Amino acid sequence: MAEAGILAKKTKDKQNCEKQKRLPQEIERLKKELNKRVAQGGNRLDNEETLKLSQRLDELLVEHLLEELG
Numbered sequence: 077m078a079e080a081g082i083l084a085k086k087t088k089d090k091q092n093c094e095k096q097k098r099l100p101q102e103i104e105r106l107k108k109e110l111n112k113r114v115a116q117g118g119n120r121l122d123n124e125e126t127l128k129l130s131q132r133l134d135e136l137l138v139e140h141l142l143e144e145l146g
Contacts, residue, residue, distance in 0.1 A: 099140045106133040 110133060113126050
Protein backbone atom coordinates (compact mmCIF):
# COMPACT_ATOMS: atom_id res chain seq x y z
CA MET A 77 0.00 0.00 0.00
CA ALA A 78 2.82 2.43 0.78
CA GLU A 79 4.20 1.89 -2.71
CA ALA A 80 0.94 3.14 -4.23
CA GLY A 81 1.23 6.33 -2.20
CA ILE A 82 4.82 6.85 -3.27
CA LEU A 83 3.91 6.24 -6.91
CA ALA A 84 1.02 8.70 -6.67
CA LYS A 85 3.32 11.32 -5.14
CA LYS A 86 5.93 10.82 -7.87
CA THR A 87 3.23 11.13 -10.53
CA LYS A 88 1.91 14.32 -8.94
CA ASP A 89 5.44 15.74 -8.62
CA LYS A 90 6.09 14.99 -12.30
CA GLN A 91 2.82 16.67 -13.32
CA ASN A 92 3.68 19.73 -11.22
CA CYS A 93 7.13 19.89 -12.81
CA GLU A 94 5.64 19.71 -16.30
CA LYS A 95 3.09 22.38 -15.37
CA GLN A 96 5.86 24.66 -14.06
CA LYS A 97 7.63 24.33 -17.40
CA ARG A 98 4.47 24.79 -19.44
CA LEU A 99 3.11 27.86 -17.66
CA PRO A 100 5.92 30.29 -18.57
CA GLN A 101 5.83 29.08 -22.17
CA GLU A 102 2.06 29.57 -22.38
CA ILE A 103 2.37 33.00 -20.74
CA GLU A 104 4.95 34.05 -23.33
CA ARG A 105 2.79 32.76 -26.17
CA LEU A 106 -0.23 34.72 -24.96
CA LYS A 107 1.85 37.86 -24.37
CA LYS A 108 3.12 37.73 -27.94
CA GLU A 109 -0.40 37.22 -29.29
CA LEU A 110 -1.76 40.12 -27.22
CA ASN A 111 1.11 42.40 -28.28
CA LYS A 112 0.49 41.45 -31.90
CA ARG A 113 -3.16 42.43 -31.59
CA VAL A 114 -2.25 45.77 -30.01
CA ALA A 115 0.31 46.47 -32.75
CA GLN A 116 -2.29 45.74 -35.43
CA GLY A 117 -4.41 48.64 -34.32
CA GLY A 118 -5.94 50.23 -31.28
CA ASN A 119 -9.50 49.76 -32.46
CA ARG A 120 -9.17 46.02 -31.82
CA LEU A 121 -8.49 46.49 -28.11
CA ASP A 122 -12.18 46.41 -27.23
CA ASN A 123 -12.66 43.23 -29.22
CA GLU A 124 -14.20 40.43 -27.12
CA GLU A 125 -11.58 37.95 -28.34
CA THR A 126 -8.80 40.31 -27.22
CA LEU A 127 -10.48 40.70 -23.84
CA LYS A 128 -10.68 36.93 -23.39
CA LEU A 129 -7.03 36.59 -24.36
CA SER A 130 -6.06 39.23 -21.82
CA GLN A 131 -8.14 37.60 -19.10
CA ARG A 132 -6.61 34.19 -19.80
CA LEU A 133 -3.15 35.72 -19.60
CA ASP A 134 -4.08 37.28 -16.25
CA GLU A 135 -5.24 33.89 -14.95
CA LEU A 136 -2.01 32.20 -15.98
CA LEU A 137 0.10 34.96 -14.45
CA VAL A 138 -1.72 34.64 -11.13
CA GLU A 139 -1.38 30.85 -11.23
CA HIS A 140 2.35 31.14 -11.97
CA LEU A 141 2.91 33.67 -9.20
CA LEU A 142 1.03 31.55 -6.67
CA GLU A 143 3.18 28.55 -7.58
CA GLU A 144 6.32 30.65 -7.22
CA LEU A 145 5.24 31.74 -3.75
CA GLY A 146 4.64 28.13 -2.79
